[in-house]
Amino acid sequence: MSLKDIAVRLDSGPGPGSPETTGLAVALLREVADHLLTVSRGGDRQVVELTNLPLSDGDVQLLVEKLGRGEVEARISAAGPTEVFETAFPGVWWVKYLGEDDRVITQQLEIGTVPMILEAHQEDIQASARQFPSMFDELDPNQH
Amino acid sequence: MKEHDLTLGEELRRQGISRRSFMKFCAGVASSMAIPAAMVPAMADSLAQARRQSVIMMAYQECTGCLESLTRSFAPTVENLIFNFVSLDFQHTLQAAAGDQAIEAIETAMEENWGKYLLLVDGSIPLKDDGIYSVSHGQSHLDSLRELAEGAAAIVSIGTCASFGGVGAAKPNPTGAVGVDEIITDKPILNVPGCPPMPEVMTGVLTSFLAFGALPEVDRLKRPKAFFADTIHDRCYRRAFYDQGKFAYSFDDEGARKGWCLYPLGCKGPITHNACATLKFNQGVSWPIQSGHGCIGCSEPDFWDKEGFYKPLSAGQWGTAEGIAAAAAAGVALGAASAVMSRRNQDKISGGK
Ligand code: SF4
Ligand code: SF4
Numbered sequence: 001m002s003l004k005d006i007a008v009r010l011d012s013g014p015g016p017g018s019p020e021t022t023g024l025a026v027a028l029l030r031e032v033a034d035h036l037l038t039v040s041r042g043g044d045r046q047v048v049e050l051t052n053l054p055l056s057d058g059d060v061q062l063l064v065e066k067l068g069r070g071e072v073e074a075r076i077s078a079a080g081p082t083e084v085f086e087t088a089f090p091g092v093w094w095v096k097y098l099g100e101d102d103r104v105i106t107q108q109l110e111i112g113t114v115p116m117i118l119e120a121h122q123e124d125i126q127a128s129a130r131q132f133p134s135m136f137d138e139l140d141p142n143q144h
Numbered sequence: 145m146k147e148h149d150l151t152l153g154e155e156l157r158r159q160g161i162s163r164r165s166f167m168k169f170c171a172g173v174a175s176s177m178a179i180p181a182a183m184v185p186a187m188a189d190s191l192a193q194a195r196r197q198s199v200i201m202m203a204y205q206e207c208t209g210c211l212e213s214l215t216r217s218f219a220p221t222v223e224n225l226i227f228n229f230v231s232l233d234f235q236h237t238l239q240a241a242a243g244d245q246a247i248e249a250i251e252t253a254m255e256e257n258w259g260k261y262l263l264l265v266d267g268s269i270p271l272k273d274d275g276i277y278s279v280s281h282g283q284s285h286l287d288s289l290r291e292l293a294e295g296a297a298a299i300v301s302i303g304t305c306a307s308f309g310g311v312g313a314a315k316p317n318p319t320g321a322v323g324v325d326e327i328i329t330d331k332p333i334l335n336v337p338g339c340p341p342m343p344e345v346m347t348g349v350l351t352s353f354l355a356f357g358a359l360p361e362v363d364r365l366k367r368p369k370a371f372f373a374d375t376i377h378d379r380c381y382r383r384a385f386y387d388q389g390k391f392a393y394s395f396d397d398e399g400a401r402k403g404w405c406l407y408p409l410g411c412k413g414p415i416t417h418n419a420c421a422t423l424k425f426n427q428g429v430s431w432p433i434q435s436g437h438g439c440i441g442c443s444e445p446d447f448w449d450k451e452g453f454y455k456p457l458s459a460g461q462w463g464t465a466e467g468i469a470a471a472a473a474a475g476v477a478l479g480a481a482s483a484v485m486s487r488r489n490q491d492k493i494s495g496g497k
Contacts, residue, residue: 003317003411009193022400026375044182045182047180047181047182047184048181049175049180050183052175052178052422053176053484054379054381076164078162078165078168079161079164079165079166079168079169080168084172094492095174095227097168097429099428103426103427103428105168105171105172106171106172106175108171108175108180116167116171116184116185117168117171121163121164121167122163123157123160123163123192124162124164125151127157
């Protein structure tokens with residue numbers, strides 16, 4: 001038996017854990033609309049941080065419903081998992097950074113072509129360009 | 145010696161840690177410090193350029209709880225790397241060397257990094273009778289602190305004891321214990337109080353020192369604002385019940401079972417500045433109020449002596465006007481200087497994006 005097996009139920013008011021919405025979700029959606037406009041005009045990637053906001057369960061539910069799911073879904077393994085999906089609005093991504101124990105470290109909405117965590121970064125590309133040719137040393141010369 | 149010349153970015157590559165992992169770490173720190181998420185790439189770039197930082201960590205009149213807490217942090221892989229990247233030149237509990245060898249290690253680190261090392265202190269420092277109540281290797285901690293502070297770039301006081309005297313200074317304070325900033329007044333000092341302090345705060349402070357070259361902006365008690373600006377009450381998930389007047393009056397009444405507000409049971413959340421309400425302890429498992437106990441105010445000065453953890457604030461000694469005024473006067477001068485530094489650095493970083 002672990003701690004998780006002991007059922008604890010809290011009756012909450014509005015705030016984390018509550019099914020009611022607080023108005024925060026709608027404010028966030030308006031912010032996303034603004035960012036989307038910026039990015040659609042060629043502006044920089046925009047990020048909306050969700051973690052430190054006192055979103056209620058109802059707020060999160062509203063965001064999930066309104067944003068929907070799009071064509072892309074990805075799971076990245078780098079310092080623990082990260083889950084990414086594109087919402088029904090191309091260019092609006094939901095990014096969940098998880099710890100090695102699957103706990104959410106931060107959660108963000110990213111507005112841009114590709115989320116930062118999905119991109120291959122220049123430093124890593126340079127390292128792989130350096131490493132890549134070493135595979136030819138191991139290959140059978142007759143196959144060349 | 146060669147390793148000392150690598151930048152953090154080079155060290156990451158050497159250990160095969162991808163930029164992606166590093167970005168993720170930076171995103172976590174930025175989120176915990178309320179640094180705008182859009183600044184993460186710039187922060188990562190600047191952090192990757194950082195060079196090895198010498199750190200000397202001294203344990204004075206303390207219980208080792210602070211160190212226990214600091215060694216349990218939130219994103220183990222990359223975070224460990226950052227902690228390994230700084231060169232912890234002295235920490236007597238963690239290092240293998242002892243006795244004369246250990247003392248030699250401090251002296252070498254001081255010599256090689258004079259004016260540049262970061263001094264971390266946990267525990268209070270006794271002043272009474274020339275500080276003889278707390279002595280290591282024949283030297284009083286008072287003398288040790290004075291000596292080490294002289295060559296330090298900045299000092300971080302870890303835990304409530306090093307910050308404000310804490311347990312050691314509790315009435316009747318037989319050793320005349322005080323916090324670091326009552327002794328050292330000519331260096332940038334940052335306090336990370338808490339009993340124990342939160343590891344995430346230490347990670348944030350260290351990361352921003354490496355990335356921006358300065359301590360983060362602090363409040364009137366020299367606590368980093370990013371973590372200590374809000375009270376527990378501001379961020380408490382039971383706040384809605386407080387606002388509705390729904391309270392627990394004993395630890396086993398209906399209110400307690402329903403998770404209502406713990407104010408009548410002595411919760412000090414409304415006047416306590418700390419980050420546990422959002423970051424929680426033990427890698428986000430829980431925190432005191434979530435487990436049904438009021439906040440005892442562990443990150444505030446003199447929390448032991450405020451006449452009982454279970455007396456409601458309205459009946460107790462917290463938040464008296466004199467106390468607040470005295471604390472404000474003590475924290476201003478250096479705090480403002482490092483605040484300006486950190487703001488300037490933030491501008492630099494966001495401007496360079
Ligand atoms: S439990 Fe404490 S911190 Fe939380 S709402 Fe009540 S008084 Fe405030
Ligand atoms: S709830 Fe209060 S006493 Fe407990 S750890 Fe947090 S700040 Fe300290």
